[in-house]
Amino acid sequence: MTVAAGIKTLKIDDRDFSARAQETILDVARQNGIFIPSLCELKGLSEVGACRLCLVEIKGSNRLFPACVTPVEEGMEVTTNSERLQRYRRSILELLFTERNHVCSVCVSNGHCEMQTLAQKLEITHVRFPYRYPKAEVDASHQRFVVDHNRCILCSRCVRVCDEIEGAHTWDLKGRGIHVRVITDLDEPWGSSETCTGCGKCVHVCPTGALFEKGRSVAEMMKRRQFLPYLTLMREDRE
Amino acid sequence: MTPEELIEIAEAEREAQSEYAHTFNVCVAAGCLSCQSQSVKDALDQEIKTHGLEHTCRTKGVGCMGLCSEGPLVSTEKGTLYKKVAASDAPELVESVEVGPVSRLVCPTDMPFFQKQKKIVLENSGVIDAERMEDYVAAGGYSGLIQALTEMTPAQVIEQVTRSGLRGRGGAGYPTGLKWSTVAKAQSTRKFAICNADEGDPGAFMDRSVLESDPHRVLEGMLIAAYAVGASEGFIYVRAEYPLAIKRLRTAIRQAERLGLLGGNICGTRFSFHIDLRLGAGAFVCGEETALIASIEGRRGTPRPRPPYPAQAGVFDEPTLINNVETYANVPMIIRNGGDWYARIGTEKSKGTKVFALAGRIQNTGLVEVPMGITLREIVFEIGGGIPDGRNFKAVQTGGPSGGCLPGQFLDMPVDYESLAKAGSIMGSGGMIVIDDSACMVDVAKYFMDFCMTESCGKCIPCRVGTYQVHELLKRITGCESTPQDMSMLQELCDLLKTTSLCGLGQSSPNPVLSTLRYFADEYKAHVEDHNCPAGVCGNGSGGAR
Known part of the structure; x- marks a missing residue:
């Protein structure tokens, strides 16, 4: 195979781009400063295509495609920001707000929450669907960290980082449908988890205030993810 | 196992069966069992013994006869069908073998429910003993497999299936031949063939019935498919809510292994195939192929985005063929009679027959197999016998929770994949729930x-x-x-x-x-x-x- 065979050219929002064959639409868009919203995707972790916010249109198909898992193809024409897509994205995010108890004013992540930022960017001023107001737990049994299920959006980043990067697989999901929630070990308190190494990677990949460090004020609870690209890069080198 | 040995088994079994002048076929599938057909069978056995007829008369536990609402059902070798048989009827039935049928229990078989059906998948249901492999072989079973293995190349097998026009019976109707050739073309030394028996639609019981009545037919279909695509390992993913189907499948797998029709070097060829059962834990979503694969691998049963499709990366990331129970059950007949024979049944784009589970507000609740292209009216009013209690028809729901409700105006529409989709419903796996005017x-x-x-x-x-x-x-x-x-x-x-x-x-x-x-x-x-x-x-x- 020649080098050129591994390179694809495509159009995103009427602009021409080239990309490596293995790259996804989202990769190419990011490299070129095109904004596609996403919540479950995080560079360095495996993709799950679950939040459905990065759906894009591809010319020639009526279906929508999740940009995070759709590889580029030669001659592809992608639209990332049509009115239809904006409408779906707003609805999905609104649904997410109704699911649990997202009250920004009392949240430690206020001001640096990915969900909040996204809502502002998508110009969501109010939520049209009725709120559920579920009774959700807060588990503060861990020495350094807290999980507040009221703010969890089930993006499963914590599950993936713990399994794929730390190798502990402390986190997992339990239940079905609207009753799904993240658990530590076999649904035991985080503090008594025997597999948790206390590395805190889950806290720092969490897009909202569902996972946070104890003793941090709102201004201090910044999520630091520098470790993720670094670790991924080091591992790629070793392979 | 050679073709000659298979014929020998079939002949020995036919001879053994012909020693009995009289046979009572008692339905022992889940429907009739739940209304005490086992006690009917036991009572008949007991009665045969007391009359000293053990050498001329016998009972046989068979699979589903279709008319579940009238169970327990018993049929005789003469073709008489008895309905709602109780254990206390046993003496009368045994005495009747010499004098003629017990008229008070007879269920007429000339009604449309029986006459309008065309049986391919259910050919052996209600006829053979599901727990005896010899009975299946005597009915022509495994001859399709032997034929494929000894006379055909994998490409020829796929060619026949493609020509038959068979489409996936799980609901979406993807062309089976195309699916097989995709998996066959995938490059890998390890491939899988999976049978999806995670039937979960409310009111649907086609797959359960096939597995309980004729498990070897599904195994034979899977074996032929595995040979065609080059798979060496297989899984049957069956829901744990079907204990009887699981038991009979286990028995069937053991029997086939013992006879050398499952395992290494089948029929002396290089083809090897092993089947494992995987039991679902009650999640409907595990009928979705990627969730099913995750569940087989031992992970949480949740779907993942496609592509890659299972044909490229399925179980353990290897190329995987996934077909539904009914799809596999069609395959042996297609190989035996040829793809063109099958393609003559049905409509232009939907070939063959479809098994439907009739449920809801309908006279004849049960299992029917009809040629594609039959109208809904024929199914509901002729085969199904219409709506009970003098009520009026309001809608028929096909395709379970993924399907839709069709009103009276569609009664004369032919039942095929395209027509149903155009009307806003789907073929689905074959659940058909009839709704009368008392429903909202x-x-x-x-x-x-x-x-x-x-x-x-x-x-x-x-x-x-x-x-x-x-x-x-x-x-x-x-x-x-x-x-x-x-x-x-x-x-x-x-x-x-x-x-x-x-x-x-x-x-x-x-x-x-x-x-x-x-x-x-x-x-x-x-x-x-x-x-x-x-x-x-x-x-x-x-x-x-x-």
């Missing part, structure tokens, strides 16, 4: 949405929260406390679910709502505008009758 269609839609909500895996946001919100809306509408805005919100959320959900469960979950909105809009209107349920089903404030 909004309530029906709510029932199916409740099903989808509780069965959503919770992975993607539209399905997890969307089904909940739609169900809440339907609760408000059936509670006669909704506003006109709720209706536009309902439309919007249904569109969102359909377009943005990750897997088929979410994408098709609004179908029952959309089809009832389309054909029974006045019922929604009555609930929303007049706060009144025309059928008198929905209550005020409590969120409906259910």
